[in-house]
Amino acid sequence: MQNEQFQTPQLDMNQLPWVSCSCGGMIFDSGVMVKRLSPLMSPTAKEEILPAEVIICRSCGKIPDFYATKIKSIPEELISKTPNNG
Numbered sequence: 001m002q003n004e005q006f007q008t009p010q011l012d013m014n015q016l017p018w019v020s021c022s023c024g025g026m027i028f029d030s031g032v033m034v035k036r037l038s039p040l041m042s043p044t045a046k047e048e049i050l051p052a053e054v055i056i057c058r059s060c061g062k063i064p065d066f067y068a069t070k071i072k073s074i075p076e077e078l079i080s081k082t083p084n085n086g
């Protein structure tokens with residue numbers, strides 16, 4: 001039997017790699033995107049506003065792809081992707 005409890009080892013921040021945007025930027029701002037839940041789908045039968053926290057690259061102003069993969073429904077045009085050659 002495997003122990004289901006995931007034990008987090010003592011993290012040493014110094015040993016963790018920094019993550020960069022596909023544009024190379026490494027400084028990010030936090031922002032909030034908002035989803036609207038229509039009254040038809042809402043459990044309260046009222047329109048609901050659902051904020052979702054995102055991070056935005058300061059260099060290109062887009063959401064880095066490593067973060068966008070965590071929120072599947074982010075519009076393509078908001079995602080910073082590695083540019084195609086050509």
Ligand SMILES: [Zn+2]
Binds near residue numbers: 059
């Ligand atoms: Zn960027």
